[in-house]
Amino acid sequence: MLLFLPPMADQDKIILPEKYYLDNFKYVLQFVLDKYKPLLSDTELLFIHDFMALSEDSQCLYVRISNRKGQFFRKEKLNYPEIKDIGIAHLDLLDRRFIVKKTALEIDECFQLINSYNKPEIVQRIKPLDLSIDKRLKKDELILTLLEIVDGNQLYDTFYTDDIIAQGGQVELDMIKLFFFGHNHGDMSDFVVRDIGHVKFLTVDETQLGSSFDSREEAEAIMHLSQLHKEYYLLEEALTPLAIYEWFAQIEIKYFLALDKARPQTEKLIHKVGYHLEKHKHYDEALTLYHLTTASPMRERRIRIYNKQKAFDLSLNTAQEILNHPNDNKEYYIAQDVINKLDKKLKTTTIRQKEGLMILVDYSYVQQVEQGVLAYFESQGYSGYHSENTICRNIFGLFFWEEIFDPQYNSLHQPLQRSPSDIYGKDFYTKRKEAIEAKLSSTKSKAQLRAILNRSIQTHDGVANPFVYWNEDMIAGMWQFLAFAQLKQIKALLATIAIDPKNRSTGFPDLFVWKDKDYAFYEVKSPNDHLSEKQLFWLEHFDAWGIKAEIALVEWTGKE
Structure with a gap:
């Protein structure tokens, strides 16, 4: 989901407490301990216990390191004013194995180690190795080449200096984060995004939250697959x-x-x-x-x-x-x-595209094709929006808000979720089918439908929803479309998206235009652009429901 965040005025900036990151880290540890203790290993339980026993400075340094990208860091580059004595904190972490000195490295660890240096430093360090290597390579390509042609032990000796800090307890911490976020790309920065007000998360009763995993086996499988994906990324460049x-x-x-x-x-x-x-x-x-x-x-x-x-x-x-x-x-x-x-026979997309309406657009719009077509319609007296997926997605997200986020479906697991975990899964509709059909059936008029949408806007204004784009123009575009659409058309649209939100919440036409009692959606195609299968799907369904939708085929004018 794309988030478009407006710049905050200076007076609106929120200053977070000095050690906010430590509070958030401890919250995650306690949340996982309370909710998943039976699934945690002895080493993960020990990690939580030992971390809580550290001095506050040591805790802060460890969290600062763990929130940085990578596993290896340069001690000389660590500078955090709120930590009174980084040297003492470093020794404390080293003594308790929260910082470790690795004696051997896997291929992905070796990549991370070298990556802790900038490119000029890498080039300087490999000079004594007298390698025939193109120094003009990009940094990632240079590192991958080194991994391919230089013995691992030699790379270790070249780059693993006393200045290198390696995060300890990473395996345990990664598993703890997996339990908290429910996936292995969870990021502690979500707390910051919430706390400074860039994203409003749904307010949830933590007692009603479901579990990300029902068994240790599931979590370990996800973690192992994550490592396989990382390993493949490296092997793709190094092996046949x-x-x-x-x-x-x-x-x-x-x-x-x-x-x-x-x-x-x-x-x-x-x-x-x-x-x-x-x-x-x-x-x-x-x-x-x-x-x-x-x-x-x-x-x-x-x-x-x-x-x-x-x-x-x-x-x-x-x-x-x-x-x-x-x-x-x-x-x-x-x-x-x-x-x-x-x-x-011709391709189905080709057949439909040939039926499009040819529109002359000035070549100055070559980088903004949709805006050029919108300008054409505005010159013909139409009003319009470059709406793309937003109008239909907004209707869906606002109408089915309660059904999407209902905790009974065990798809909300932690308080920083922007969407339920099953939103793009095959069982999203299966689990909610009865509730979805009941809501559609009980909505007897457009006035009732508008009331449902308004209630969602007033109750949840600005709250993250995978379908809702909180933009005044796009909300206005939604109301404008609803003024033309029939109730049965909107209900058909909602029912169709609900069956498969992953694949049916995109592919809608680019533009929505109207004049007096006339309206239409337009899918814009420049001379070298082709209709996709997703776009054809919606054009055909709009045809079947009587929603006006066409293809606008652009022909450039004024081209030199």
Whole structure:
């Protein structure tokens, strides 16, 4: 979700307490201890106990280090005025193993170690090694090259000086954060974003919060997959595609696929590795991976490979399988196009785009195509907004606010969530189907619908919602569209998004324009732009419901 934050005036700036970060860190530890103690390991429990026993200065230094990016830091670069004596705090942390001296490094740790230096420092340190290496490489590329051509022990001796601080307890802390946030990209900066008022989070009763994980096994699987993703990032640059395929073959991938909460990350890894193999024309190996799951976009990738191999029967069979049970809009239309191609028909998106309205736009708008088309309509007496997804998403997020955030669905786990954990999952609709249908059924008039939307705006104004864009113009655009739309059209729109919010909350037309009693949505296409499957999905549904929507085909004028 994109957040557009207005600049704060000087008088509105909020000054946080000096050691706010320590308070937030302790809150996380206590929250996890209270909620997940049975799932915590002995070392994680010991970490919490030992941290609480540290002096306040030592606690502050550890939290400062843990909030920085990476695992290795230069002692000379640490300077925090609120810590009275960093030297004493450092020795205390070293004595209690919150700072450690590593004796051996994994490949990703070695990357982090070298990355703690700037590029000129790296170049200076490797001079004695007398390497044939291009010093003009970007920093990341230089480090990856060093990892590939220099022995690990030699890199350790070259870069691991007495000035290096390595964070201890990172494994334990990463797991504690995973339990708190419910995912492995949680960031303590969310507390700051909340406290300085940049984002308003939903007020929740912590006693009603669900659990991120029901078992230790789920959490460990997520953590292990996170490490595999990081490892792949490094191996992608260092190994041949077939060597990466061999690395992947050692992973117990079916085990991870069998765990519901681990499956999405597992499928992402399968796609990453499979696509890497496909790009390098190792088609059979890529197909082996794509056959591990029917999740999108695996079947789409299989079709593309089959077509390259001229295995058209397999391509057609896969397309038919998708049509019978599509994962999303894009997959459905791609499958339809496979069948159309065999019947020598145009792509479905191409057919619809050819029906678009040609509009002359001055070339000065080449970097702002949608604004150029909007200017054209305004010259014809229309009013309008560059609304894209905001109008329809706002209606959905505001109408179903209670259903989205209802704690009974065990999808709210901690007080800094911007959206429920299942918002883009397959079971979002399954769990809420009865409530969604009941609300739609009980909404008998547009006046009642407007009242529901207004109540959400007044009650939750500014609160983070994955669908709501708190912008006055976009809220006004929503009301303008509702003035034209029929109740049955809006209810059909809401019901359709609800079935699959992940794939059906985007792809809406770029512009909404109106004049007197006339209105229309317009999907803008410049000469080299093509209609996507998501966009076609909504154009076809708008057609079926009688919501006016067209394609605006731009033709440039005044081009030199």
